[in-house]
Amino acid sequence: MDNLNFHNSFQLNGKSFSNENELLIFSKAINDSVYQFLLDWFSTEDFVVVQTSGSTGKPKPIRLKKEFMINSAKATGAFFGLKENTTALLCLSTDYIAGKMMLVRALTLGWSIDVVAPTSKVEITKNYDFSAMVPLQLRSSLSSIHKIKKLIVGGGVVANDLIEAIQNKSTEIYATYGMTETITHIAVKKLNNIISNDSEKSHYKALPKVQLSQDNRNCLVIDAPKVAEEKIITNDVIRLISDTEFEWLGRYDNVINSGGVKLHPEKIEEKLSKIISNRFFVTGINDKKLGEKLVLIVEGEKNDVISNEVRNLFGLTKYEIPKAVYFVDKFIETETKKIQRKKTLAKILPH
Numbered sequence: 001m002d003n004l005n006f007h008n009s010f011q012l013n014g015k016s017f018s019n020e021n022e023l024l025i026f027s028k029a030i031n032d033s034v035y036q037f038l039l040d041w042f043s044t045e046d047f048v049v050v051q052t053s054g055s056t057g058k059p060k061p062i063r064l065k066k067e068f069m070i071n072s073a074k075a076t077g078a079f080f081g082l083k084e085n086t087t088a089l090l091c092l093s094t095d096y097i098a099g100k101m102m103l104v105r106a107l108t109l110g111w112s113i114d115v116v117a118p119t120s121k122v123e124i125t126k127n128y129d130f131s132a133m134v135p136l137q138l139r140s141s142l143s144s145i146h147k148i149k150k151l152i153v154g155g156g157v158v159a160n161d162l163i164e165a166i167q168n169k170s171t172e173i174y175a176t177y178g179m180t181e182t183i184t185h186i187a188v189k190k191l192n193n194i195i196s197n198d199s200e201k202s203h204y205k206a207l208p209k210v211q212l213s214q215d216n217r218n219c220l221v222i223d224a225p226k227v228a229e230e231k232i233i234t235n236d237v238i239r240l241i242s243d244t245e246f247e248w249l250g251r252y253d254n255v256i257n258s259g260g261v262k263l264h265p266e267k268i269e270e271k272l273s274k275i276i277s278n279r280f281f282v283t284g285i286n287d288k289k290l291g292e293k294l295v296l297i298v299e300g301e302k303n304d305v306i307s308n309e310v311r312n313l314f315g316l317t318k319y320e321i322p323k324a325v326y327f328v329d330k331f332i333e334t335e336t337k338k339i340q341r342k343k344t345l346a347k348i349l350p351h
Helices: 020-030 032-041 066-080 097-109 135-140 160-165 265-272 304-312 341-348
Strands: 047-051 061-065 087-090 112-115 128-133 148-153 172-179 184-190 203-206 211-214 219-223 232-242 245-251 256-258 261-263 280-287 291-299 324-328
Touching: 020 032, 032 047, 032 097, 047 066, 047 097, 061 066, 066 097, 066 184, 087 097, 097 112, 097 128, 097 184, 128 135, 135 148, 135 160, 211 232, 245 265, 256 280, 256 291, 265 280, 280 341, 291 341, 324 341
Parallel strands: 087 112, 087 128, 128 148, 148 172, 291 324
Antiparallel strands: 047 061, 172 184, 184 203, 203 245, 211 219, 219 232, 232 245, 256 261, 280 291
């Protein structure tokens, strides 16, 4: 970066700027959220206040150091080989960290970034080197996704059928692991065109200068001094492969103890996604005999085919077969469209 607070190669919607004020005036005409973030970014404060997504708890504001956000941008640029004059598409809301970080990468690394409305179906009108999406956007944009060379996908699990649908796409597509506190992703895994046929495809690989370990619950501990001041102890149960590689198994707070057998809903959902096209999740509810029993919650109208197929699905162990199937018209979601499992469950089982 030069003496400006942004790289002199930076462009927004095809326009270059000689100072911050020019950029702020231009951004105001694009989108108020982009404008507000740039105001914060160019302020004298050394931090930015961002909201957590609220998928695992109540959304809360946290302070992120601008220095750490710049470090995160540089790590992403180095990992993916995204240098000056990279063309990028921003189709996420800049109200949240993932959208904000697309702007920070562009400002820091000197990208030419285009901002479009953060809708579920993204209009990709020209070719880009890089973009970030949520799974729903990827699913809705499969016919034009080849126009993007490298894509990161976050904010939710990428379902098996979607992974299958992207295998023949020329785009390099990666799932990301991270959270607001780590300034988006600290690890990624490739989702398509994987050369090796081994288990490596389910492993996340850490970005530069990130060290991984686990605690006595087998939950991931992240040591990333370039983006966080303290070690971050997560609630994500993992299989640690090395200090830079892991397999994600599920959330510690989602683990179901059914008759002494510990079940990871996320792993069961991965298997069920082969036969269920509706949105769904599995969870545990109180049971006198088992302590907790595994149940399946499906969004949409009641469907006996789903109920019957689930019981016969090859690949589920006897413990992983849901003991009951419930249907609900509409899942309760966070503002970033993540399913709120506990609130949705309370809607079905108010007692």
